[in-house]
Each structure stands twice: as C-alpha cells, then as structure tokens.
Amino acid sequence: MQVLYGRHHVRVFRFGLRLVRDEQLAEDLISEVFLDVWRQAGKFEGRSAVSTWLLAITRFKALSALRRRKDVELEDEAANAIEDGSDNPEVAAQKKDTSEALRRCLTALSPEHREIIDLVYYHEKSVEEVAEIVGIPENTVKTRLFYARKKLAELLKATGVERGWP
C-alpha cells in the first residue's frame, strides 16, 4: 500500500483538488480513496490501469463531497477565479500573458469541463479510460472535451485573448 500510495497520491490529490478546490478536503479525499482501495483491492481485476481505477474512485468521492457543500459557494469561487478584483498594474500585465490567462481560464471552467481536460491532458487518459472514469459513452467523452475547449476559448476571448480558434 505504501508503494501504491507513494506512486499515485500526488496525482490523486491534484485531481481531487481540481474538483473540490479545497486543499483540506482534497487531503481528506485521498485518505478515503486509498482506504477504499485497501478495502476493495480484491475487486480490482486488472482490466484497467490502477491509476484509472484510483481516479474513478477519487471522482466519485469528490462529487459526493461537493454535493455536501453549497452550490452557491462553488459558483462564487468559479466567478472569483476569473473575475479576480485585484487588478493592479502587475496583475493586469499578467492577464495579457496568454499562458497566465489560459491557466486562469482553465481554473474557471465548470467541474465537468475541468475534469475532462485534466484527465486527457494531465492524467493522459485515453477515450476509453475517460469513459470508464466519468461513466459516460466514448462519443460523449469526445464531444464533451470539444465543448470544454470551446468554452475555454470563450473565456479566453472574454479576457482579451484570441488564439485563432474556433
């Protein structure tokens, strides 16, 4: 378990943190996830990668935790993430930077869009694996990512960044 934890806990933590946006909660999540893995290891049949299994459990637990929190609180956080009021000259200059803007907009996406972008780009999951983790058909995985990217482009456009797509 120590090896498994050592190998995966950072990615599990980051995936959870991107979903729940609360470090304390994300830390609690990883303890719960690995404890579940400890209890259910016998059910793991090796049909998918261990990381896919772990991310699916993390997602389930993160969504359960989110349901326990107020939706309003989450919406406020999402809005704050993109409408940061601290527009001093330094921050304004940063916003012009495409990389910085991209990261801010990636943070401002809805949890549904954030998770699919993270799973594909950061966790390097295939279409099939994302379908397994999120529990949706493979075609939906593809279209959801497409529309997540479209939303990202809209958010970037709203902050004055044009990238030539769409």
Place this chain on the structure above:
Amino acid sequence: MAITKKVLEQQPGDIEMLLPWHAAGTLNARDARRVDEALASDFALARQYAVIREEYAETILLNESLGAPSRRAMQKLFAAIDAEPPGKSSARLSFSNGVAGFFARLSPRTLVWSATLGALVLLLQAGVIGTVLVKSQTATYHTASLSTDEPGTRALGPEAPPRALVRFASDTRVADITALLDSYQASIIDGAKDGLFLVQFGSKPMTKEEVSSLMSRLQNEKIVNLAMPTP
C-alpha cells in the same frame, strides 16, 4: 432545414475530436496515423492543433503547480488502515497479481524514463512482491491458494529455479522490461548493483542445457546488454 444544416456544420469532425488525445500521445497507432495525415493536409486543423498543444502544456503546468498533500493525509490513511479489522487485509495478495500490469500500463510520459528511474521502479516492484510474501507468512488468514502449513517462500537449494544477473539497455522503457519479464515468467529478486539486476526465471529448476539456452535467448533480446547465470 436550414437550422439543421447549420447545426451539422458546427459539429466537430471525427479527426478534430481526436486532436487532444493526439497531443497527449494516447491515441492508438491507427488513429494517430489518421490524425497525422489529416494534419499534414488541413491547415485549419493544424492551426487548431497548435492551440491544443498550448492548452495541453498549460494544463500540465497548472496541475504541477498544485503541490502535494501534506504528511497528514498519509498518517491519517495508515492510522485508518491499522484500525481496520485483520480480515480485510487479505486484499494485499490481489495487488501482487496486478503489479506487472500496473507497471506495464504507466502513462506514455512516465514511460520515457531514464534507466535510473526504471531501476527504481523495478526495485519497488521487487519490494511489493517481497512485502506481500513476508506479510503473508505472518498473516492469520487463509486464502484459496496459500496454506499456512506451507512456508510462504521456498528456500533456495539444489532444486531452486535459475537466476541470472541481467543488465538492461540504458534507454529501455519500463513497459518493455515488464513485458520481457512476463514472457520469461521472470521476476526481479534484487538490484540494481552497478546496473545489474538479479532475476529469477520461473518457479522450477532447469537443467544446465536449459539454463544455457535460456541465457542465449536472453542475451539476444534487444533490451538486454548482459545476462549471466548465477551459481
């Protein structure tokens, strides 16, 4: 009718939807080839792919900037595990079966490891197997395949399966090493001293001729630099 046509025109194409996976390197060979061909002949698609590469890089940077959990999470987990009823720990055995697959399915980015990191992973693999074997000896439960009347590990005597010191090529991927170990029904016993791993083959003893033939085969493997039988 016109609305339907407009909606259809706005639908992303099949290849277009695969671009993010192409950027992440997670497409199968056939799809990757299809995307490459389309990118070579479609300027708009290539431009969109450049945008995707940017998103891909920034997503990684963003996630990497999130840091790591504190030790509190680990302490909490292991305290909870310690508090679990003993019967639940039988799950440990199932993990040993999945170790090879676990390493074989590491992500494409992870697979491009240096030989040093590869060695570390293999040591971990050996550690997991060792831990499982040691713990199963002291466990109070029974499994369908393991009786507590028998020792958990077999002492190496005249009837021991063959072992060899093996050095892998420096640019070898972990997945390739795991595949090779699988094909030879071999496992890492110890390593890596001076880049050499002690590898055990199968679970039955072999004749001198069989060992010699095994070493020749092994030596001919592309990813093996050196294979020496141990006495």
